[in-house]
Amino acid sequence: MNVTIRDVAKKSGYSITTVSRALNGFDDVSEETRAKIIAVAKELNYQPNRVARSLVSKTVNTIGLFVLGRSSFQQGFIADLVSGLIDEASTHDFDLLIFGTQSLKTGLPFTQLCRQRGVGGAVITGLKITDPILAELEASDFPTVLIDVPIKGPKATYVSFDNQEGISQAITHLCDLGHRKIGFINGHMEAWVCHERLAGYKKGLAKHGLVFNEAYVYNGDFTKESGRAGAKELIEKNPELTAILVASDLMAAGALEELTALGYTLPDDISLVGFDDQTFAALTSPALTTIKQDEYLLGRLAAENIIKLINDPNYQPEVKSLTTRLVVRQSTGPVKS
Amino acid sequence: MNVTIRDVAKKSGYSITTVSRALNGFDDVSEETRAKIIAVAKELNYQPNRVARSLVSKTVNTIGLFVLGRSSFQQGFIADLVSGLIDEASTHDFDLLIFGTQSLKTGLPFTQLCRQRGVGGAVITGLKITDPILAELEASDFPTVLIDVPIKGPKATYVSFDNQEGISQAITHLCDLGHRKIGFINGHMEAWVCHERLAGYKKGLAKHGLVFNEAYVYNGDFTKESGRAGAKELIEKNPELTAILVASDLMAAGALEELTALGYTLPDDISLVGFDDQTFAALTSPALTTIKQDEYLLGRLAAENIIKLINDPNYQPEVKSLTTRLVVRQSTGPVKS
DNA sequence: GTGAAAGCGCTAACAG
DNA sequence: CTGTTAGCGCTTTCAC
Numbered sequence: 001m002n003v004t005i006r007d008v009a010k011k012s013g014y015s016i017t018t019v020s021r022a023l024n025g026f027d028d029v030s031e032e033t034r035a036k037i038i039a040v041a042k043e044l045n046y047q048p049n050r051v052a053r054s055l056v057s058k059t060v061n062t063i064g065l066f067v068l069g070r071s072s073f074q075q076g077f078i079a080d081l082v083s084g085l086i087d088e089a090s091t092h093d094f095d096l097l098i099f100g101t102q103s104l105k106t107g108l109p110f111t112q113l114c115r116q117r118g119v120g121g122a123v124i125t126g127l128k129i130t131d132p133i134l135a136e137l138e139a140s141d142f143p144t145v146l147i148d149v150p151i152k153g154p155k156a157t158y159v160s161f162d163n164q165e166g167i168s169q170a171i172t173h174l175c176d177l178g179h180r181k182i183g184f185i186n187g188h189m190e191a192w193v194c195h196e197r198l199a200g201y202k203k204g205l206a207k208h209g210l211v212f213n214e215a216y217v218y219n220g221d222f223t224k225e226s227g228r229a230g231a232k233e234l235i236e237k238n239p240e241l242t243a244i245l246v247a248s249d250l251m252a253a254g255a256l257e258e259l260t261a262l263g264y265t266l267p268d269d270i271s272l273v274g275f276d277d278q279t280f281a282a283l284t285s286p287a288l289t290t291i292k293q294d295e296y297l298l299g300r301l302a303a304e305n306i307i308k309l310i311n312d313p314n315y316q317p318e319v320k321s322l323t324t325r326l327v328v329r330q331s332t333g334p335v336k337s
Numbered sequence: 338m339n340v341t342i343r344d345v346a347k348k349s350g351y352s353i354t355t356v357s358r359a360l361n362g363f364d365d366v367s368e369e370t371r372a373k374i375i376a377v378a379k380e381l382n383y384q385p386n387r388v389a390r391s392l393v394s395k396t397v398n399t400i401g402l403f404v405l406g407r408s409s410f411q412q413g414f415i416a417d418l419v420s421g422l423i424d425e426a427s428t429h430d431f432d433l434l435i436f437g438t439q440s441l442k443t444g445l446p447f448t449q450l451c452r453q454r455g456v457g458g459a460v461i462t463g464l465k466i467t468d469p470i471l472a473e474l475e476a477s478d479f480p481t482v483l484i485d486v487p488i489k490g491p492k493a494t495y496v497s498f499d500n501q502e503g504i505s506q507a508i509t510h511l512c513d514l515g516h517r518k519i520g521f522i523n524g525h526m527e528a529w530v531c532h533e534r535l536a537g538y539k540k541g542l543a544k545h546g547l548v549f550n551e552a553y554v555y556n557g558d559f560t561k562e563s564g565r566a567g568a569k570e571l572i573e574k575n576p577e578l579t580a581i582l583v584a585s586d587l588m589a590a591g592a593l594e595e596l597t598a599l600g601y602t603l604p605d606d607i608s609l610v611g612f613d614d615q616t617f618a619a620l621t622s623p624a625l626t627t628i629k630q631d632e633y634l635l636g637r638l639a640a641e642n643i644i645k646l647i648n649d650p651n652y653q654p655e656v657k658s659l660t661t662r663l664v665v666r667q668s669t670g671p672v673k674s
Numbered sequence: 675g676t677g678a679a680a681g682c683g684c685t686a687a688c689a690g
Numbered sequence: 691c692t693g694t695t696a697g698c699g700c701t702t703t704c705a706c
Contacts, residue, residue, distance in 0.1 A: 052699035280617025
């Protein structure tokens, strides 16, 4: 068995109560006593049992991570996100409990599921903007941080990137290269970021005096195949396009394949910009110019927010989006004169 | 507050104990009573509090996942592994608690760390074969499943792929294409799989009557850069090579870059085989022939093992390796005559 | 300053 | 078959 608080109490000669208070930094304990107790605790290598602790005091040191949608895990960035969450969480002595899609299938009122697991707050990724749970979370007093889905409740907030600005910068990059006919392969509109990216696309065009053309936009679904299909459709219907912006690297990779198969040479015939900067973006040929979002950082930010939300009842989260960064590689080039 | 067992007891008119037993499927409860209690529980939407449960009964429904080494998360396959773990775990009503590298920095006796977190068993990935913790785990009675590191203890086992066979098959593939001079870029020897892959390389060569040549082997470190360096060194020192086998896709991508930069055309001048079949393997140009390992499946297998280890004190794990599958793409071709 | 006692929600003897 | 009694390891009133 592990060493418990009783062992520390016995060995130090103090009561369990005093040991608890000494170790938890209460100020109604003499410094001398505290020092002694801490010494004994260290000697015994005592670590409080978190299960017991969270059972009695409702202050819980566990974050729940919900990864919704079977495909979410396939997306490479989830790994970085988790990595960031863990690093930040363990800095604050928080644990990270992961739930898969199945966990929600129980139909359990979500927050209840968390409380039963001793989870103090949740980080949710992969949520669709049409999900009814969104309204619930907004009203709930259970700490929640959404990834890439806006929300504003007493205890709910979100973290994201400035997608509009990211896309807009990419358009500026293309315009600087002389492009005027720029297509856009977007993801599905159940993802909030896609609304943002579309808005950024329009805004970017407007900024450079270009007119938005509905026919230049294709709605994919984040799969490689939809990237292929999108590229094919866009270029066939609008052969005047000299550049295509794609809302994810994976779709961009599909578009790249399709365009190459159709006989286009990149970037000479057409320029291509992805989104994410996943590992493989540097590995395609030509290497993908893409809008990088640092998912690790986003993970840390999410953890930071949820921990504050859990610890401080008065915390008023302010949403600040992380910035993306355009990584220029070989898939974009000056428009052929 | 959530609904507790007391609420169910009160509402059903039975004692807390009876409710507990009825709900946990004990057979010393009349079916009539059980039915009534279950009905009430359902009506109240009662779910037992796992924190409390694991505090008293030492049977814990949480698996701890340790992802060691900062870089592990960067490796794409971790996401699939986690995905498999979660799916299998939630099927058995187990939760998954993730620990980062930092958690182990406390110097806490590992198993103690788990017990304090209410974790019944651990799955560990990224462990080096030189890690002293290995001996500890081997002797320990704490349920542990290692990923890709062999271990055999009363409560410790491991899951992995048949790396030898995988590499061997790739060599057969190359030999079938006429290759006789095959180089090998391995990972670092702190990873068990690299010993296996080296053994597989030797075995595969022998199988086809080829002689092992020390100079044909380069030890990288799983980074793309080491792949580049390895390709450069191997091909410069041994220009007679017509094929190179690489112990990871990322290193293979590096090798591909380097070889292309050096003016080689693949697969005409030289064939290249990767390992993993990560997403990007299909996206490089030429697309990478590679040895696919299904990390999702490995995750499920690991979860299955750890759960049995936790639940059944008499469970004797038998190690059975998962098979890899050679995915032939465009980076391998017949040797130029 | 410190300790005794109560109890978080649950399971597990032990009686009846 | 069912209920009473004791705790799991910890925090937290409330006395002293």
